[in-house]
Amino acid sequence: MQKKNNKTMVLAALMIGLIFAELDETIVSTAMPTIIRDLHGLALYGWVAGIYMLALTLFMPIIGKLADLYGRKRLYLSCMALFIIGSIVSGAAGSMTMLLVGRGIQGIGAGGLMPLALVILGETYPLEQRAKIQAIFGPMMIIPQLIGPVAGGYIVGHWAWHWVFFINIPVGILAAILLSMGLSESRSNEKRSIDWKGATTLMLGLLSLLMAPVLIDNEGYSWSSPIIIGLLVLAGLLFTLLVRIESRAAEPILPLHLFRNRNVVVLCSLVFVLMIGIMGGFAAFPFFAQNVMGLTPTASGYLSLAFMAGAMPFSILVGFLITRVKYRTLFIASFTLPLVGLYLLSRLQVDVSVMYVLVSFFILGIGLGALFGGDNLIVQESVDAKDSGIALSTVQLFQSLGATIGLSVFGSLLSRNISTGINGIRDQLPEGSADKIATGGIPAGLSPNLLHQIRLIFTDSFQQIFAISLVFAVIAFILCWFLKSEVLTSKEKTSEENAA
Numbered sequence: 001m002q003k004k005n006n007k008t009m010v011l012a013a014l015m016i017g018l019i020f021a022e023l024d025e026t027i028v029s030t031a032m033p034t035i036i037r038d039l040h041g042l043a044l045y046g047w048v049a050g051i052y053m054l055a056l057t058l059f060m061p062i063i064g065k066l067a068d069l070y071g072r073k074r075l076y077l078s079c080m081a082l083f084i085i086g087s088i089v090s091g092a093a094g095s096m097t098m099l100l101v102g103r104g105i106q107g108i109g110a111g112g113l114m115p116l117a118l119v120i121l122g123e124t125y126p127l128e129q130r131a132k133i134q135a136i137f138g139p140m141m142i143i144p145q146l147i148g149p150v151a152g153g154y155i156v157g158h159w160a161w162h163w164v165f166f167i168n169i170p171v172g173i174l175a176a177i178l179l180s181m182g183l184s185e186s187r188s189n190e191k192r193s194i195d196w197k198g199a200t201t202l203m204l205g206l207l208s209l210l211m212a213p214v215l216i217d218n219e220g221y222s223w224s225s226p227i228i229i230g231l232l233v234l235a236g237l238l239f240t241l242l243v244r245i246e247s248r249a250a251e252p253i254l255p256l257h258l259f260r261n262r263n264v265v266v267l268c269s270l271v272f273v274l275m276i277g278i279m280g281g282f283a284a285f286p287f288f289a290q291n292v293m294g295l296t297p298t299a300s301g302y303l304s305l306a307f308m309a310g311a312m313p314f315s316i317l318v319g320f321l322i323t324r325v326k327y328r329t330l331f332i333a334s335f336t337l338p339l340v341g342l343y344l345l346s347r348l349q350v351d352v353s354v355m356y357v358l359v360s361f362f363i364l365g366i367g368l369g370a371l372f373g374g375d376n377l378i379v380q381e382s383v384d385a386k387d388s389g390i391a392l393s394t395v396q397l398f399q400s401l402g403a404t405i406g407l408s409v410f411g412s413l414l415s416r417n418i419s420t421g422i423n424g425i426r427d428q429l430p431e432g433s434a435d436k437i438a439t440g441g442i443p444a445g446l447s448p449n450l451l452h453q454i455r456l457i458f459t460d461s462f463q464q465i466f467a468i469s470l471v472f473a474v475i476a477f478i479l480c481w482f483l484k485s486e487v488l489t490s491k492e493k494t495s496e497e498n499a500a
Contacts, residue, residue, distance in 0.1 A: 009182025010124050011133065014117040017080060017175040021110050023151070024087075024168055025052075031156045031164045038161065039096050050214040051100050055107025057210060057400045058203050063112035064393025065253050067119065068386055069194070073183050076116045077176055083109030084172040091165030102165070115393040120183065122380045122388060131319045131377055131488070198245045198253040205238035209401070213408030223412065258391055263382040263484055267375050268398040270479045274371070275402030277472020278338075278364075280410020281345070281465045282307075288462050289357070291442060292350060292455045306358040310365025315372035322374050328483040330370050335480050337367030338473045346466040350455050374488075381488055414465055421457030425450070 028035075032048060067075040083106055090102030121130055155163050212231045215221045221228050246252040258264050282304070289300030318330055341364030344356070376392060383391040422429075428450055442454060 005124050005184055006182035007124055009178045010120065013175045013178035013182060014120060016171060016178070017113055018117055020168060020171045020175070021083065021113050024106070024110075024164075027151050027155065027164045027167075031161045034156045034161045035099070039093065039099060047100060047214075048103055050217070052103045052107040052110075053400075053404060054207070054210055054214065055104045056111040057397065057404070058111070058206050059108045060111040060115065060397050060400065061202060061254060061390060061393045062199055063108075064115050064119075064389040064391075065199075066194075067112070067116055067389040069251070072116055072120050072123065072389065073179065075112060076120060076179065079109045079112035079116065080172050080176045080179075081109070082106070083113065084169055085109075087165040087168040087172070091162040115389065115396050118376050118380070118392050119389050120179075123385070124183070128323050131322050133319075195246070195249040195251055195253040198242060198249050201238055201242045201245055202254060205235050205242060206397075206401075208232070208235035208238060210404060213404055216408050216412060223409070253390075254394065255387060255390065258383065258387065258394060261382055261391075262482070263378050264391060264395065266479055266482045267379060267395050270476055271371070271375065271395060271399040272402040273472050273479065274338075274368075274476045275399055276406035276409070277469045277476070278342075278368075279403045279406040280414070281462065281469050283407055284411065284414055284465070285357075285462075288348070288458060292458050293352065293354065293357075295354075303354075303357055303361060306361035307365035307368075310362040310367075311369045311372055312365075314366045314369025318370045318372075318374050322377060322488045324487065326485050327374055327378055327488050328480065328485045330374065331480040331483060332477070334367050334370035335473075335477045337363050339367075339470065339477060341365075341367060342466055342470040342473050346463055346470055348459055348463055348466070350452065350459050352459075377488060378483070382484075410465055410468075413468075414461055417461035417464060418457060421461065422454070425453055425457075428453075 029049070035048075063075060063079060086102050086104070086106030086109060088102075089105060090099055093099035093102055121133060125133060155161070155167070208231045212223075212228045212235075215231075216223065216228065242254070243256065246254055246256050285303065286300035289295045289303055293300075295303075314334065318334070321330060341360050341362075344360040344363070375395065379391050379395050380388050430446075442451070446454070
């Protein structure tokens with residue numbers, strides 16, 4: 001007889017694991033200047049984040065499928081073990097090469113923590129309870145954003161940078177112990193095959209696709225560079241080959257029938273489009289806040305709290321409503337608000353007030369609260385239980401791809417627009433300062449008129465970025481209409497009603 005799950009221990013383990021995996025990113029980014037100085041690795045600065053993102057994204061769908069085959073608990077604990085091992089390697093690093101290896105191992109582990117946590121929740125709690133719990137999962141990621149920079153600064157200042165990694169060890173072990181004790185999972189003795197051809201082809205395709213933005217961000221390539229075009233073409237060919245392999249595989253790593261599921265396709269498209277459109281402008285906004293609004297780096301970073309202040313309560317509300325109101329209706333209603341928020345941001349002026357920005361971010365956050373509170377639930381209840389791991393991982397894969405591509409494309413576009421504008425007034429600037437100004441290094445002593453022109457260039461560039469983001473938000477709003485028009489009910493309940 002299978003032992004009963006201790007739901008409280010399971011929930012505590014998953015929350016601790018997720019928060020600390022997210023916290024690791026913010027702490028490490030704060031400590032990076034010290035780490036780079038100590039390891040003499042300025043040339044590889046961008047690769048520390050790049051290798052982590054690559055590993056996380058490449059292995060996310062593979063881990064999701066393996067969890068469907070061999071059990072969620074076993075794979076989750078394996079991912080936590082990898083995250084801890086990666087933390088040990090990174091903390092003990094005496095060179096940039098060792099640090100990159102450690103971050104890669106951490107990324108593989110992190111790639112399974114979020115999707116598998118949601119799958120485990122889905123199999124531990126009934127739908128109504130899970131809707132309320134998962135509604136706060138996304139917004140709870142505000143905690144790492146709040147305390148990460150402070151914690152990173154304290155650790156580097158009072159201990160040593162190595163401890164930004166070593167601190168993960170006791171926390172990860174605690175989460176693993178709680179999950180081991182709290183979660184009971186029956187094991188199947190059935191021999192399952194692994195689609196190695198499909199897994200290899202999928203990873204090579206994702207690697208080719210993701211190396212393009214990584215090389216652009218870290219090595220100075222442009223999207224029109226032959227090597228970038230070659231990588232994108234190679235990715236397209238590999239994904240075409242993947243479809244052929246998966247259509248013949250006995251146990252495909254990425255089941256093609258998922259892409260015949262209306263809700264899965266719509267939500268994959270929705271998060272992909274949304275992340276492309278929103279992440280670039282949102283991530284770059286501290287640049288505008290510091291150089292146009294005159295805010296400190298800390299104050300500019302905390303502007304994003306207005307977004308979370310809107311997202312958190314609405315996400316919780318959606319968690320309560322999604323089992324009572326048609327989820328398509330909820331998404332359509334909420335996704336009108338990002339249109340308003342992004343329209344306001346596309347009308348930024350040089351003299352924009354902090355309150356104007358806070359209100360715009362707050363409205364944007366309310367609108368996206370439905371996504372935090374509903375997308376994973378809809379996916380889980382739209383597929384068979386045996387496919388829930390790979391289904392959730394696939395949606396999160398598209399979200400990660402959208403964010404990565406959006407950050408790179410919008411970052412390149414913003415940089416080009418600012419550089420073009422600065423070059424137009426280069427003859428009025430102190431010699432050799434144009435390139436520095438384009439990256440936000442505005443020298444002291446400029447005339448008020450010239451300073452106003454520079455800020456106007458920055459403002460115009462951000463207006464264009466948010467205008468493009470608005471177009472993506474319109475596409476996302478249209479996609480919401482293609483969701484199924486039904487109230488979310490559990491698969492078991494639906495099966496019983498159909499049988500009756």
